[in-house]
Amino acid sequence: MPYKPARKIMPKRKGFRGKEPFLKTGDMIHWESFLERNFIRLADFDVQVEEIFYQPVCIHYLLNGKKHKYFPDFKLILKDGRVFIIEVKSLRFKNYPSNVIKYEVGRKFCETQRWHYEVFTEEEINPGYLQTNLSLLRHLGTQDVSDKIMDHVLEQLKQKTEIYLFKLRESCEEINEENFYKAVYQLIYLQEISTDLVNVKLSDDSVLRYSVEGERSSCS
Template sequence: MYTRNLRKPSPSKNIYKFASRKSHSTIMCESGLEFDACFHLEFSPTIAAFESQPHGIEYLVDGKVRRYTPDFKVVKNTGEIEYIEIKPERIHTTEKFRNEFEKKRAAYSELGYKLILVSEKQIRNQHLLSNLKTLHRFSNTTLSDVHKKVLELVKKVKSLSIRQMAAKMNLVIGECIAACAVLIGIGAITADLVTEPLCEHSLINEN
């Protein structure tokens, strides 16, 4: 196995940096798409940690040795390790890429690991990605009395909209959205992040 070093400056590449609280590190990414994927990995409840550009492998194709480094290594809550390849739609749908990827997948399978292909369409779901970025923006917020009172209210009533929450707690809607973003980010409460933006109409539920 070998390792690529994205921390070494390169004049020909734009490197994106993602601050991961989950992994306690800065994740270096080679593309905006990989950077956007980090938001999904950061807030996935089944993932304990992740890193970019992990150790690569060498594998044989038609008797020739090829090198390959996946985009991410993921450690699940179960301890299982998976590897992820990120690709835009224009590439991952081609027959050439599919054939090459299956050889890489087989090589990882022989090592006892899964290699998973994640597409641009999966990553750039409009509302979900925007909401995950909102969660990330507030992820370093220290829990305050407001957060504790929001959590107590949600546990008491089980489900209510952010507008109802603001009225009951005598807070402005923006404060409630920010508080809910923090609590959703740590898994204390839930909301539909897939089909609508996090807003005053969002229904907040007990987790």
Template sequence: MARLASGAPVRTFRVKKRGVTGKVQLSEGGRLRSESTLERDLIITLDFHSDVRAVIEQPVRIDYEHEGQRRRFTPDVLAEFDAVGGHAPRIVLYEVKFHQELQERWGELRPRFKAATHYCRQRGWRFKLMTERQIRTPFLKNAQFLRGYLGIRDDPVTRGQLLYMFRALGPTTPQALLAAAYWDEQSQMKALPYLWQMVAERVVGVDLHQPLTMASTIWMD
């Protein structure tokens, strides 16, 4: 889960078209501010990715020149990903826009995106433009659902029972696991939040890029 990296936003927050300002609680503590529901959804997605180590809101201001005039561009979010195979941590600078807005304002927006791409290449980063088509996916819905179980009170007895049965069954489904672990429906329903907690913690694996249901295949991570 992501943590809040140090550093204040480089500009004052404002309300964008189609946007609402708000704060997103991160799993590891701290809050990030967002200027739109789409930016909020990107932060939730990044926070729930297991390989994202830090997230910063509006981290840099990019100065560039276009048509003889000095301009400024402040991308929305920066994410730092875990290092893989001895390489340095991967850093991605994100800008979010609704697809329709991109179509309507592409001529105006393109120079700032070009400047951001150049800025990132100079630093070994990556610039990524995201719309609702890349953000509002089954992964986001699963993240929104599972994040609520990260803070529930721990129950070692119930978790131990589920893990014991899991080892006996191997890959299974939430429905089958609960039915094998408990005879009565009331006990199954009481245990279900702790199963979702283990999924959210990545103790139990599942394909988070597919809709999460009681019939989803789950396995021990």
């Protein structure tokens, strides 16, 4: 059965709304702020997250004798089966009394479902250069490149504890430049190569390390 959000996102006269591809599933996920869009990218990059749903539930609650509805932003399904309801909120609005009430409502609802509830702000979503790097990786790191090329890049990297990207390029000179960068960026995006994406803007001077935890399955 196709997924149906709890609230339909209508066109917005002010601000921005849009859709962002969740690359793991191919679904288009609606967002209502750039911060929400960036959260989708962050969730897609998180190897523990398998699925994401927007406007997932409507939570009814009473406040001062009046009925209210709360629509959290996202629902995440993790590989280990855990479920998270996520509220994305700009830091300047996070502690508004009306929002704090919604957080408590969300937490109590999640307790009844044995789910988890979290609030994310730009501190968690946009640290340092992370989103700039993710934007680059989502563009170049998702283009077609052969397994043979990626395997060769990984083999060269395995021979070093760590190496500058430009040095790895020198050791893979038989691969043309375009395919080399496609392979490296894809391996970083798949987290088979690790590098600092928060404190350093991705470049030829980035320090790369082989990530054992992200090693590709031989069946892929």
